[in-house]
Amino acid sequence: MSGLGPVEPGEGTHAWDAPAPHAPVLSGLPGHRVARRYAEHRRAVLIAATVAAVVAGGGYLYATRPQEPAAPPPPYPSQVVAITYLDTRSTARDAPARTFSFDVLVSVASGPPVTVTRIDQPYAGLRLTSAPSAPFRTSAETPRKITITVRVTHCGNVPGSAGLPFLDVTLRNARAMELHSFILGPRYARHLSKALQVACSNDSR
Structure with missing residues (x-):
């Protein structure tokens, strides 16, 4: 009985005849040296990948780090400035x-x-000047003593008794410019009323 026998596999058709996947083909080297080179190559690749991941992760953490809160703005000048009445000066003999x-x-x-940029008062018959003259600057460490001189220009436009007099002061700092009215208290009101009466005592009003 004639027929064909089993077909013999050709060269290279066995699974063990194929080279291992991903293994670098290093011709002319013994097997153990090939394995060692492959292991060293794989370690180098893993180290490079780890370093890249650490650098990328550090950049992400820096970009997403919590931001420092912004510094609060400085206060408005009227919130921190005080003007205190000290006393009335004796009128000099040569004063106008x-x-x-x-x-x-x-x-x-x-x-x-x-910075005090202007000092004024509400009465039409009075004019104010200051020494030092405005504008002048004051800081938290150096309060300033200011002398204010009042000149009566028209007795008919000033009150006979100043009940609640105040000063209109324009203030400026790094935050804002404000016009603020400062009430100097009852002692100032008494002294101002007396000074106005003396100034206008001989006036027909």
């Missing part, structure tokens, strides 16, 4: 008629320096 002077203390409780 119908003038009188008094001292106040300008102080800053905290924050950046404050």
Whole structure:
């Protein structure tokens, strides 16, 4: 009985004849040296990948780190400035008629320096000047004593008794510019009323 016998596999068709996947083909080297080179190559690749991952992770953490809160803005000047009445000065003999002077203390409780740009008062018949003259600067460490001189320009436009007099002061700091009215208290009101009566005592009003 004739027929074909089992087909013999050709060269290279066995699974063990194929080279191992991903293994670098290093011709001319013994097997153990090939394995060692492959292991060293694999370690180098893993180290490089680990370093890249650490660098990338560090950059992400830096980019997403919590931000420092912004510094609060400085206070408004009217919130930190105080003007305190000290006393009325004796009128000098050579002083112009119908003038009188008094001292106040300008102080800053905290924050950046404050500039006094203008000092005024509500009565139409009075004019004010100050020494030092505005504008002048005051800081939290150095309160300033200011002498204010009042000149009566028209007795008919000033009150016979100043019940609640105040000063209109324009203030400026790094935050804002404000016009603020400072009431100097009952002692200042008494002294101002007396000074106005003396200044206008011989006036027909």
